[in-house]
Amino acid sequence: MAMMSETSEGPDGPAPDGGITARAVSRSFGAVHAVEHMDFHAPAGKVTALIGPNGAGKTTLLLMLASLLAPDEGSISVGGLDPSRNRAEVRSRLGWMPDTLGVWESLTAREILTQMARFYRLPAAGIGQRVAEMLQRVRLADLADQPARVLSRGQQQRLSLARALIHDPSVLLLDEPASGLDPGSRVELRIMLRQLAAEGKAVVVSSHVLSELDEIADGAVFVNKGRTVRQQTTEEAAAGGRRYAITASDTSALAATLTELGLVFRAEDGRRPGVSLTLASEGDAERLLRDLVLAGVGITSFAPAAGALEETYMNLEGERQ
Amino acid sequence: MSQLTGNREDTSRSGVAAAYLAGIGHVVALELKQRLRSRGWYIMLAIWFLLTGLVTWLTWASWNASQAAQRAFGMPPESSGPGSMIFEVVLAFVLLFALLVAPALSANAVNGDRAGGTLAILQVTLLEPGQILWGKFFAAWLAALGFLVASTPFLVIGVALGGLTPGHVLVSLLMLAVEVGVVCALGVGISALAGRPLFSIVVTYLAVAGLVFGTLISFGLGTGLTQGTVMANNAQYREYAPLQSGPFEPTYTCSGPLREQPALHTERVAWTLGMNPFVVVADAIPYRDRTNQQGFPSVGAIEGISQAGLACPPDACPPPCPGYPHRLSIQALDRPAAWDHDGT
Numbered sequence: 112m113a114m115m116s117e118t119s120e121g122p123d124g125p126a127p128d129g130g131i132t133a134r135a136v137s138r139s140f141g142a143v144h145a146v147e148h149m150d151f152h153a154p155a156g157k158v159t160a161l162i163g164p165n166g167a168g169k170t171t172l173l174l175m176l177a178s179l180l181a182p183d184e185g186s187i188s189v190g191g192l193d194p195s196r197n198r199a200e201v202r203s204r205l206g207w208m209p210d211t212l213g214v215w216e217s218l219t220a221r222e223i224l225t226q227m228a229r230f231y232r233l234p235a236a237g238i239g240q241r242v243a244e245m246l247q248r249v250r251l252a253d254l255a256d257q258p259a260r261v262l263s264r265g266q267q268q269r270l271s272l273a274r275a276l277i278h279d280p281s282v283l284l285l286d287e288p289a290s291g292l293d294p295g296s297r298v299e300l301r302i303m304l305r306q307l308a309a310e311g312k313a314v315v316v317s318s319h320v321l322s323e324l325d326e327i328a329d330g331a332v333f334v335n336k337g338r339t340v341r342q343q344t345t346e347e348a349a350a351g352g353r354r355y356a357i358t359a360s361d362t363s364a365l366a367a368t369l370t371e372l373g374l375v376f377r378a379e380d381g382r383r384p385g386v387s388l389t390l391a392s393e394g395d396a397e398r399l400l401r402d403l404v405l406a407g408v409g410i411t412s413f414a415p416a417a418g419a420l421e422e423t424y425m426n427l428e429g430e431r432q
Numbered sequence: 433m434s435q436l437t438g439n440r441e442d443t444s445r446s447g448v449a450a451a452y453l454a455g456i457g458h459v460v461a462l463e464l465k466q467r468l469r470s471r472g473w474y475i476m477l478a479i480w481f482l483l484t485g486l487v488t489w490l491t492w493a494s495w496n497a498s499q500a501a502q503r504a505f506g507m508p509p510e511s512s513g514p515g516s517m518i519f520e521v522v523l524a525f526v527l528l529f530a531l532l533v534a535p536a537l538s539a540n541a542v543n544g545d546r547a548g549g550t551l552a553i554l555q556v557t558l559l560e561p562g563q564i565l566w567g568k569f570f571a572a573w574l575a576a577l578g579f580l581v582a583s584t585p586f587l588v589i590g591v592a593l594g595g596l597t598p599g600h601v602l603v604s605l606l607m608l609a610v611e612v613g614v615v616c617a618l619g620v621g622i623s624a625l626a627g628r629p630l631f632s633i634v635v636t637y638l639a640v641a642g643l644v645f646g647t648l649i650s651f652g653l654g655t656g657l658t659q660g661t662v663m664a665n666n667a668q669y670r671e672y673a674p675l676q677s678g679p680f681e682p683t684y685t686c687s688g689p690l691r692e693q694p695a696l697h698t699e700r701v702a703w704t705l706g707m708n709p710f711v712v713v714a715d716a717i718p719y720r721d722r723t724n725q726q727g728f729p730s731v732g733a734i735e736g737i738s739q740a741g742l743a744c745p746p747d748a749c750p751p752p753c754p755g756y757p758h759r760l761s762i763q764a765l766d767r768p769a770a771w772d773h774d775g776t
Contacts, residue, residue, distance in 0.1 A: 177556055199558050207556045213549025215462065217469035229458045230557035232451065258469075274553070 129155040129190040129204075130313040131176055131282045136185030138171055145171040147337040148185065153313045153330075155281065158304055160328035161317040162424060168337040169317045170210060173286050176315070177207040189282055203231060206280035210287040210317075212267045216260035220251050220270050223259060224277055231278035245273040249303075265296045272303070282313045289323050301327045321421040331420050341423065355396060356416040358385035360409035368406045372399070387416050455559050459567025460574070463541075467575050476533075481582045484526060488586040491521040492593070519590030523604050526583045527713055530612045531644065533579055535636035538572035538619030540629035547629060565624060572616040580608050600717060607713040614709075615640055647708040654701035661692040 133151040137144070146168040153159035163169050174180040175187060178194035178201055187194055194201040215223055224242040233241065246252045249269040254262060262270060268291065275283060285304075289297050304327050308314050318324055324331065330344040359365035362384045369376050369386065376388035390396050400413050467473060495517055542565070545551035554564050587601045619636040626632035665688040705711045 179552055179555055202556065202558055205556070207552075209549060209552055211549030213553050215466050215550060217466050218462070222465065226458060226462045227553075227557065230455070230554065230559050232455075232558055 129281045129311070130157075131190075131284075131315065132188045133172065133176060133182075134186050134188075136172070136175055136182040136187060138175060138180060138183050144337050146175070146182075149334060149337065150339045150342070151176070151332050152342070153282070153315045153332075155313045156308055156311045157329040158308045158314045158316060158327050160324040160331040160420065161315060161334065162319065162321065162324065162331050162420060163334035163340075164319065167334045169334060170286055171337075172334065173207075173284050173315070173317055177205055177284050178202055179207075203278060204281045206275035206278070206283045208271050208275040208283075208285045208288055210290070212264075212271055214259040214262075214267050214270065217258055219256045219258055220246060220262070220273075221255040223270065224273060227274050227277045233278060241277065245277055248276075249273040250299075264291045265293060268292060268296070272300075276307075280312070283307060283315065285314070285316045287318055288316060289318060289320055297323060321424055325420050328420065331423070333423065343423070352389050352391045354387055354389050354416040355399075356385055356387045356412070356414060357403075357410065358383050358412045359403075360411055362386070365403070365408050365410075368403060368408050371406075372402060374399075385412075452560070452563060455563040456567045456570065459554070459559065459564055460571045463568060463571030464574060467537075467571065473575070473578075477578060477582055480529065480533075480579050483529070484522065484583045484586050487525045488518060488522050488589055491518045516590075516596060518593055519587060519596055519600065519604075522583070522586045522590055523608075523713070524710065526580065526587070527608055527611065527709060530576065530579060530608060531615060531640050531709060534572075534576045534612050534615035535619045535633060535640055537575050538569070538616040539623050539633040539636035541568040541572055541620045542624040543626055543632055544623065544629045565620065569617055569620045572620055573613050576612045576616055577609055580605060580612065604713060604717055607716040611709045611713060643707055643709055647704045647706075647711075650704045651698075651701055654704060655696055655698055658697040658700045660695060660697045662695045662697075663690045664693050664695075665690050 130153050131151075132153075133149060135148045135150060136146060137148055138146045149168065149172055151161070151172060161169050161172065171180065175182050176189075178187075178189075178198060181195060189201045189204055192201050192204075215226075218226070221242055224245055225238055228238040228241060229235075243252070243255075246255045249272055251262075251266060251269060251273065254266060259267065259270065268288065272285075272288065275285070288304075289300055292300065301323070304314055304316065308329070316324065316328065330342070332339060333341040333343075356379065357365065362378075365386060366376070366378070369388070374388055376386045379385050379387050390399065396413075400410070403410055403413075542551065545554075551564075555561070584601075584605065587604065590596065591598060591601050615636070618639050619632070622636050622639070623629065623632040626635060
């Protein structure tokens with residue numbers, strides 16, 4: 112798939128860091144301030160998660176990034192270009208997958224992709240091959256000539272992704288791409304997004320399924336109430352300390368050993384009795400596990416209680432209240 | 433893929449207008465594929481064909497029956513044949529139904545797509561808002577023209593049965609197409625402005641009702657406001673023909689001094705009729721000059737509509753009838769200026 116990344120390196124390609132940046136953008140709908148002075152940056156070659164509760168302004172921000180909505184204030188730059196001035200240029204570099212499926216039901220998957228290729232003014236000669244390639248990539252080649260209405264939700268979702276990728280954009284904006292997908296398709300999506308990032312694209316994923324994003328995101332931008340509340344990489348999130356959940360065959364022995372080690376812990380009354388405690392780093396976790404095993408405690412599970420992003424998200428929720 | 437990118441740049445440079453038109457063409461292709469593959473459209477077309485056929489047959493049958501009845505009472509049968517009447521009834525019927533169908537085909541073009549989430553997909557591509565709007569308009573128009581094509585055989589029957597020339601069919605089909613286009617433009621424009629499909633469809637139907645009935649009502653009510661006088665002398669009719677030989681011949685002579693006489697200046701409100709689709713179609717059809725014919729000519733319904741707006745003071749000598757401005761242009765002014773809508 113080396114060919115996929117060439118757009119960003121062409122003579123007319125975007126600046127070396129082809130990512131997408133929003134600076135202090137605001138947008139209001141009547142009296143509702145959907146987005147207020149939001150900052151956002153997604154570098155090329157990375158997957159950036161856009162995280163926030165419902166109504167935080169994620170979709171509005173994505174619409175502005177996709178050049179579908181003009182910001183009232185602030186500026187957006189796609190590979191160094193301003194969408195309001197170089198609309199066609201910017202749009203040929205942007206791929207957008209909306210949160211609604213929006214499928215032309217009477218058309219076949221092949222026809223939909225062909226039409227999209229025409230709308231992006233791809234040269235007519237290469238369209239057939241390009242469409243076949245994309246169908247192969249999202250595993251819809253077998254269903255290519257079925258009307259889109261017979262496709263399952265997951266298949267339509269994949270078609271939607273292929274539609275966003277048809278013109279080989281350097282920036283990919285995905286609004287809730289995993290919603291409604293079964294676990295298998297989620298894993299598949301994850302692999303695909305990692306691949307796209309590896310090809311040098313800036314991938315932006317908005318979601319509130321945080322466990323998903325933990326696996327794929329290199330960085331995250333947290334938004335709430337129309338503002339950017341935190342921007343961090345996944346490493347930074349992990350560095351902030353995480354809560355680990357430990358269960359043992361003998362919980363009282365575990366508790367005794369932890370007390371002996373001088374650690375503060377909390378007994379959890381979950382489905383299986385256990386304890387949880389906050390550890391500053393992965394090194395700490397490693398040492399604690401070794402100590403516990405050496406002390407002869409029968410550990411049955413030892414894992415982060417929540418994903419790194421979820422941890423940050425919940426902390427932010429806490430700060431808010 | 434680098435080749436792909438390079439060609440893309442070339443395309444955008446060479447022939448901006450051609451690229452613009454090609455974009456419209458692609459939108460039309462997409463829309464038509466979407467529309468023509470629904471079975472409902474074909475069922476509607478079949479029903480339309482049968483209905484138009486039924487109306488044609490009924491008109492022909494009723495004309496035959498009336499001829500038979502006239503013969504039974506010993507009256508001479510009409511010489512002009514049923515052609516003109518069948519043609520006019522079918523034409524009026526097709527226009528009526530076209531006016532009913534066109535809003536349904538056009539008035540959810542933009543906001544229906546917005547509701548379905550497919551509008552933004554188009555907007556995010558290199559298509560410009562104007563291309564999307566024109567594409568949707570042409571697609572709606574072409575779909576509506578399908579109905580006109582289905583009714584063409586019956587208009588041809590009207591001609592075949594006598595009295596009219598192929599030119600009549602051609603002109604009337606052309607005018608029907610234009611009228612349907614006007615309504616489709618109205619519908620697409622309103623659907624771009626209104627948020628919800630149901631609302632825009634209702635508004636478009638109301639707009640069509642306004643054009644068809646509103647213009648008649650405003651003409652009727654407006655006539656009362658046109659009281660005035662004209663300078664005229666007295667008309668004296670040569671003779672009153674007996675009633676049994678049909679309507680009297682309107683030949684009269686003018687004599688006496690010119691005096692101010694009360695009259696309704698309907699020409700001041702006749703422009704409202706210029707927005708009426710039926711009047712527009714009727715006006716465009718080239719009827720033969722029948723003033724030299726013997727006796728009162730059998731003026732058809734459409735022809736009658738065409739002349740209704742030309743009402744003159746009844747006894748004015750000479751009749752001060754104005755010529756007619758281009759009615760279609762008046763109607764065109766009625767369209768909302770929705771073409772610059774950017775759809776965001």
